[in-house]
Amino acid sequence: MPNNSENEIKKLGKVYTPPYIIARILDDSGYKGNNVLQKHVVDNSAGDGEFLLEFIRRYKKAFFKGKDKNNIQIQKEFALEIETYVHGIEINPDSIVIIKDRIKKMFINEFYFEIVPEIDIKQNDTLFEKSLDEKMDYVFGNPPYVRRKNLSDDDAYIAKENNMSGMVDLYLLFFIKGKKMLKPNGVLGYITPNSYFYTQSGERLRQIILTETTLLEIIDMGHNNPFKNADTYTAITIFKNTPMGKKIKLKYSDDFDKKSEKISISQEDIEKLTKYFYFSNDNNDNFLDIVTYENEDNSEEIKVKNGAASNADWFFYFDDAKGVYTQRAYKASTAKFTRAYFPYDDNGDVVKLNDIKEYNHDFFEKLKIDRPNLENRSLQKRNWYEFARSQGIKDFVDTKVFTLAINNLIKDKNDLKMKILPKKTVVYSGFYIQNKSKTFLNNIMKLLQTDDFSEYVKKLGKHKSGGYYTYSSVDVARFINYKLREGKNE
Structure with a gap:
């Protein structure tokens, strides 16, 4: 079987699927036995052909039940049905050669058949292949995972045509295309990144799945990533191409090795699910209320902000940074103090390069040496010698407020790193909250240092390696403001 090279993963989104994953998808989708x-079945991202091989094996088992496998005429009939009902699409012509060779070897060396079918594999970009639209009973696959910055202009256009916004990944478009390929009541089963559960770019897909299909099963693989060389976390999604009834009834599991449980979702929760895919039978589970919380009366709320963004931490943060235009700094992810080169005045406005030259010779000389690397950063209309983004700059010169720093990667509540910092401290690699009252910030710390918050983070499902979970500043703000509002209403 071909290996997943870094180049294939990055540019083409190729990640080949383990056989046990394929078997689970086909079984749970009903592609088994006489079914x-x-x-008509298709793998629309055929890759190494593993799905196609399993289609053929299952077809053979059902077709030859009670028939003579050695009969040449029956073998011809079987080959004809394979040519008629089994389909593949693959953009890479070299992969198609490999697939056809694997199928030939399977028929000769595994089946001991004399007749080898000419398998229907179309060499094309799946998103532009129309010949199979509305003709498939089953659509299966492991669609390519390519981030928006690597999408072709054509793919970006398709995303726009389907009202998808944000950082659209290619696999999202494969969901749309896969549904288009299905007959009414046809079934789709994919393994993809689980990021569509919660991203802005996945919202349109969530709407389509909830309103235009019948969702049959979700298996969130969580930290059990079956793809060794791919830095992503996956889920199996199975749906039928027919609108669901008034109530969502599906099977759900948050662990591949656990049996899926039956979940019922009321109509009133569908709108919340378009904002975030989360499934539970616990009537006391308020996760969806928190994650979809909005400030409807425009009252003043806590703001959780992202730390400073230099895009060159190796340069700006330096324990021995001294003199004018330096400042105390705190790395929230490690809970450690350091110093920062900070080319801003007391109002948070950037200073002139000549001022740095005049008042801090060491800082200026370091800038001269590293100028090529600093100029090569992603900068938002900023001077080459300052931070890459404006976020937080004016906050970190404010002498009237205290700052609570928060890290953004935990396994449980014991991994949460929070600290109320001295005034005028630059926070980076994490989040921060500012307030004039230390007592108030201490209360926020108590609110976050709870099982409630760590369970909320786990339910967000933003998995990281080593069993960790990450979360955004928006996630933290929603939790805090929901809990504060809940406390007021009690």
């Missing part, structure tokens, strides 16, 4: 006979 496979004379049913």
Whole structure:
């Protein structure tokens, strides 16, 4: 089987699927037994052909039940049905050669058949292949995972046409295309990144799944990533191409090795699910209320902000940074103090390069040496010698407020790193909250240092390696403001 090279993963989104994953998808989608006979099935991102091989094996098992496998005429009939009902699409012509060779070897060396079918594999970009639209009983696959910055202009256009916003990944477009390929009541089963559960770019897909299909099963793989060389976390999604009824009834599991449990979701929760895919039978579970919380009366609320963004931490943060235009700094992810080169005045406005030259010779000389690397950063209309983004700059010169720093990666509440900092401290690699009252910030710390918050983070499902979970400043703000509002209403 071909290996997943870094180049293939990055540019083409190729990650080949382990056989046990394929078996689970096909079983749970109903592609088994006599259900496979004379049913059109396609892998629309064929890759190494592993899905196609399993289609054929299952078709053979059902087709030859009670028949003579050695009969040449029956073998011809079988080959004809494979040519008619089993389909593939693959953009890479080299992969198609490999797939056809694997199928030939399977028929000769595994089946001991004399007749080898000419498998229907179309060499094309799946998103532009129309010949199979509305003709498939089953659509399966492991769509390519390519981030928006690597999408072609054509793919970006398709995303726009489907009202997808944000950082659209290619696999999202494969969901749309896969649904288009299905007959009414046809079934789609994919393994993809689980990021569509919660991202802005996935919102349109969530709406389509909830309103235009019947969601049959979700298996969130969580930290159990079956793809060794891919830095992503996955889920199996299975749906039928028919609108669901008044109530969502599906099977759900947050662990591949656990049996899926039956979940019922009321109509009133569908709108919340378009904002965030989360499934539970616990009537006391208020996760969806928190994650979809909005400040409807425009009252003043706590703001959780992202730390300073230099895009060159290796340069700006330096324990021995001294003199004018330096400042105390705190790395929230490690809970450690350091110093920062900070080319801003007491109002948070950037100073002139000549001022740095005049008042801090060491800082200026370091800038001269590293100028090429600093100029090569992503900068938002900023001078080459300052931070890459404006976020937080004016906050970190404010002498009237205290700052609570928060890290953004935990396993449980014991991993939460929070500290109320001295005034005029630059926070980076994490989040911060500012307030004039230390007592208030201490109360926020108590609110976050709870099982409630750590369980909320786990339910967000933003997995990281080593069993960790990450979360955004918006996630933290929603939790805090929901809990504060809840406390007021009690």
